[in-house]
Amino acid sequence: MLSGKRGKAGAIKVCTTEAALNTFAKQFLDKDFQGEQVRFIILAEKIEIDHEYYISITYDTEKKIPFLLFCEEGGVDIEEVKAKDPQKILRVDINPLFGPSQKDLAKIFPKEPNFCDFALRLWDVFWKYDLRLCEVNPLARSSGKLIAVDAKVILDDSGLVRHKNIEVFQKGAISAIPTQRELAAKKIDAEDYRGSAGSTFIEFEGDIAILASGGGASLLVMDALLAFGAKPANYTEYSGNPPREKVEKLAEITLGREGLSGCLVAGAYANFTDIFETLGGFADGLLKIKPKPNYPIVIRRGGPRQEEAYIMLEKFAKKEGFDFHLFGPDTPISVACQKMAELSKKYKDQK
Incomplete structure (x- = not known):
């Protein structure tokens, strides 16, 4: 599970017999826990811990530099320590070009060389894999050795293209198991850096396919559809002038779902996105899409080459037999959403 405080919630247990392990597995496997479905149980050898520490590296977004935190009280929420005894949390700012210096590390760590060595190894991982956070809690001292008993890592999605050898355990919307469409949509941007198409894709239980553009406008599309009684089948968007082939892939994934009663392509007025190409x-x-969709398709776009695009779409719809309803930037997004809701209802009533 990609969530914290598992120990306090009873999701970490010391099992000394096979029977105890089986009971624990039956209690949690395939069950909902903290909003997620438990799919795996990790087994780890129990060690005797002499002392627990906390150590992490993350970014200071104000200073725009990475920094290291260390606390001699580990195994607990670092937020609790910060609230009660903030002076116990020690910090070292890190020069991103050179990494942490031995001199700075020696100021905060106990006088044991192992700690400095561990911190340098932690930095190597943080820097090498383009991480946003690398946290070890607790870092345990056991029989004179330092052992990372539990750890949390957050990868920078923008850096994943440089680490294709890493198998990322995908997480869907609201901690859900990602659907095949959600996974397929994310691959579009992973394979092509030009523009954005499908990096955000969430499936719902509705029946109107959505291809939105423009962050705030995309949310307006969803809110307006719901306000008019329609139910989106998904939320996805494309922006930043993605090439034609990326939008083609996203459309194929979005419209490949069965049981649709409409499709809405809508967004704010674009400044840089080529409307004709997209x-x-x-x-x-x-x-x-097979069989050919016969449900209504509402398109509301505006921007470079929009008029040219609509002439092309009118000819395309007439030739291929699609039910297109085209609206330009003079039509409010909410009006286009209302039209989509009305056409979708009419389509379902006629079936």
Whole structure:
């Protein structure tokens, strides 16, 4: 589970017999725990701990540098220590070009060389794998050795393209198990850095496919649809002038779902996104859906080459037999959403 405070919630248990392990597994496997479904149980050897410490490296977004935190009280929430005894938490700012210096580390660690060595190894991991956080809690001293008993790592999604050998355990929306479409959509950006298409993709239980553009406008699309009584089948967006083929892939993934009663392509007025190319990609993806969709498709876009794009779409819809409803930037997004809700209801009533 990708969540903290598991020990306090009873999700970490010392099992001395096979029977105890089986009971624990039956209690948690495939059950909901802290909003997630438990899919695996990790077995680890119990060690005798002489003392527990806390150590982490993360970023200071104000100073724009990484820093290291160390506390001689580990195994507990660092927030609790900060609230009660903030002076116990020691900090070292790190020069991102050179890494932590032995001189600075020696000021905060107990007079044992193992701690400095561990901190340098932690920095190597943090820097090598483009991490946003690398936290070890507790860092245990056992029989004179330092052992990372538990750890939390947050990777920078933007750096994953440089670490294709890492198998990231994908997490869906609201801690859910990601669907095949959600996983497929994320791969679009992973394989092509130009623009964004599908990096955010969340499936719902509705029946109207969504391809939105523009952060705030995308949320407006969802809110307006719900306000008019319609139910989105997904939330996804494309922006930053993605090439035609990326939008084609996203459209194919989005529209490949069964039971749809409509599709809404909508967004704010674009400044840099080529409307002709992106809507051309949507049309290409639409042609790949079998059987051919006969539900209404509402498109509300504005921006570079929008008029040219709509002429192309009108000819495309007439030739291929699609039910297109085109709205330009003069039409409010909410009006286009209302039209989508009305057309979707009419489509379902006629079936």
